[in-house]
Amino acid sequence: MSIHVQKSFVASSGESVLGEKGKLFLVGTPIGNLEDMTFRAVRTLQEADIIAAEDTRQTRKLLTHFNISPAKLVSYHEHNKAASGPELIRLIIEGKNLALVSDAGLPAISDPGSDLVKLALEANISVIPVPGANAALSALIVSGLPTERFMFLGFLPRDSKERGQLLKSLEDEMGTLLMYESPHRVIKTLEALLDVWGNRRIVLARELTKRYEELTRGSIQDCLDWLLEHPPLGEYCLVIEGAGSEEVKERQAAWWQTLSLEDHVRHYEEQEDLTRKEAMKKTALDRGVSKRDIYNQLL
Incomplete structure (x- = not known):
């Protein structure tokens, strides 16, 4: 087994030594409220040689707001990552500092940024986090559900069979569960949760940090009824209660007793x-x- 220890001087994203590799900066951006942009994130974007964005139109608005030149903006997303990723790595190896952003929140979480991080590490490039807002953790801390242990699931599979298998495999998970869902699939997802996990407590969070932030708390059935009367709008973050310890013990004890x-x-x-x-x-x-x-x- 081999080990690699990264020790990076991160005082400034603009400092690079001639002949040395650049760095990959993962820059957190606001999930809705522009006031959540950190001073360090602004400076990193200002000083970076290249800014790679999932949606350049969205990021251009952010750069304009903070008076950052959009000239160094390039596209990096799910559909072009196979070609764009290696090219970006080549530029970093040549000494360019690259800042990666997603549409909102922290890059490399449920987006193609994680693939660029893997490529960078394989090329022995330093990867530097520039923390910022995150929708899942923001929803968790205001949910009222336990925060000592939790699991992030991203988006569930679209295929109903795959979705059901995943949920079944997690029915004994006692930590709070976090996931994202689109407005078009959130009702089907809640129905699947109810079918596999039962009527647990849940929080539906949408428009976090924005003017019309909304948190709907109740049982899964309560929230399903709410959505049927109030059609889903915008992307949701779901925070779901984990399995109870007694429930898990009973289920686990039952199958092998015979x-x-x-x-x-x-x-x-x-x-x-x-x-x-x-x-x-x-x-x-x-x-x-x-x-x-x-x-x-x-x-």
Whole structure:
């Protein structure tokens, strides 16, 4: 195993030494309210040699507002990343400092920026975060749901079968769950959540930080009824209550109780493709005993 430690001097995005590689700056931008733009983000965009944007029209408005020249703006998005990504990396290797932004919020979260980060790291380029607003975390902290443990799911699969399989795999997740959804699919998504996870508490957040910010709190069924009376508008961030510990214990205890010890271990070997040792360890966790007890009983 090899390890790489990145130590970057990040005082200024405009400083580069002749012959050295440039840096990739991931710049957080406002999710609605322009006052959430940080001083550091403005300076980074001002000093960067190139600004790569998911939607250049949207970013041009931002640059104009902060009196930043749009001349260094280039396009980088899902449909051109295969060609644009390597070219941007080449420019950084030549010594250019590149600032990457998304349409709103932090780049590289549920957008093609993550692919550019991978390319940069493969080329041994320093990747520098310039923090800013994030819709999912903003929704989480005002949701009233637990924040000690949470999982971000991005956008769920559009295919109903794939969506159902993913939700089923997460039904025992006890942390708060965060996801994004479009206004065209949010009702179908809530119906799927209700079907697989039951009627948990949920918060629907839209227009965060904007003038007409809206947070709808209640059960999944309550929020479904609300959306049927108030047609969805804009992109939503969903914050969903995790599974209760007692609920998880009951569900996990039920499936293996009729199995013999040998069948229990074999289930993990065959269904999850685990080694004998790993299967015995999971069986021991299910039954609340030590792995040695399982081993001794199967001798």
